[in-house]
Amino acid sequence: xxxxxxxxxxxxxxxxxxxxxxxxxxxxxxxxxxxxxxxxxxxxxxxxxxxxxxxxxxxxxxxxxxxxxxxxxxxxxxxxxxxxxxxxxxxxxxxxxxxxxxxxxxxxxxxxxx
Amino acid sequence: xxxxxxxxxxxxxxxxxxxxxxxxxxxxxxxxxxxxxxxxxxxxxxxxxxxxxxxxxxxxxxxxxxxxxxxxxxxxxxxxxxxxxxxxxxxxxxxxxxxxxxxxxxxxxxx
Numbered sequence: 132x133x134x135x136x137x138x139x140x141x142x143x144x145x146x147x148x149x150x151x152x153x154x155x156x157x158x159x160x161x162x163x164x165x166x167x168x169x170x171x172x173x174x175x176x177x178x179x180x181x182x183x184x185x186x187x188x189x190x191x192x193x194x195x196x197x198x199x200x201x202x203x204x205x206x207x208x209x210x211x212x213x214x215x216x217x218x219x220x221x222x223x224x225x226x227x228x229x230x231x232x233x234x235x236x237x238x239x240x241x242x243x244x245x
Numbered sequence: 246x247x248x249x250x251x252x253x254x255x256x257x258x259x260x261x262x263x264x265x266x267x268x269x270x271x272x273x274x275x276x277x278x279x280x281x282x283x284x285x286x287x288x289x290x291x292x293x294x295x296x297x298x299x300x301x302x303x304x305x306x307x308x309x310x311x312x313x314x315x316x317x318x319x320x321x322x323x324x325x326x327x328x329x330x331x332x333x334x335x336x337x338x339x340x341x342x343x344x345x346x347x348x349x350x351x352x353x354x355x356x
Contacts, residue, residue: 174346236289
């Protein structure tokens with residue numbers, strides 16, 4: 132158990148809908164990262180937050196947004212869902228987000244868009 | 246940009262066989278390197294890491310050495326077990342501290 136929790140575990144929804152994925156980092160970790168794992172794109176970095184502020188952005192679609200709250204949990208919002216958004220979404224956390232730190236991954240949220 | 250290339254899978258071995266999964270990278274500078282493992286239906290777990298050239302990461306019988314000259318970080322284990330069956334991901338941490346992953350290599354160990 133990494134100490135990173137994600138809810139829900141599974142999500143089934145329809146095209147055009149909006150969903151919110153939630154992540155709670157390990158106790159004491161200030162950085163949260165979101166990754167997407169899909170069959171065609173593999174594992175890709177989406178976005179990072181550090182202590183409530185956006186720190187780095189990857190190939191995140193404009194339909195997707197995220198935020199980190201004062202209690203350090205984070206939410207990833209996916210809107211106008213398309214079939215291609217079907218994927219496993221991972222959250223990871225690290226203490227400060229530096230080069231020598233390990234990122235610890237949650238179990239993921241499996242999203243199926245029908 | 247930075248990238249990681251892993252050998253294609255699946256890799257199928259008999260129990261107690263020697264394992265090598267090749268990983269090479271392209272990056273500016275000298276990034277930290279990682280191996281993560283994903284067991285069926287689970288998230289990613291850190292297996293081992295190395296933060297500078299010639300470092301050897303090791304854990305649970307797995308080893309990998311950071312080779313700057315060949316830009317490689319091959320994963321090895323002397324004797325695999327059925328319980329090692331999983332998908333293995335090589336990754337580097339780029340200059341903005343995000344992980345860039347290889348495509349993953351599925352390992353299947355038969356009894």
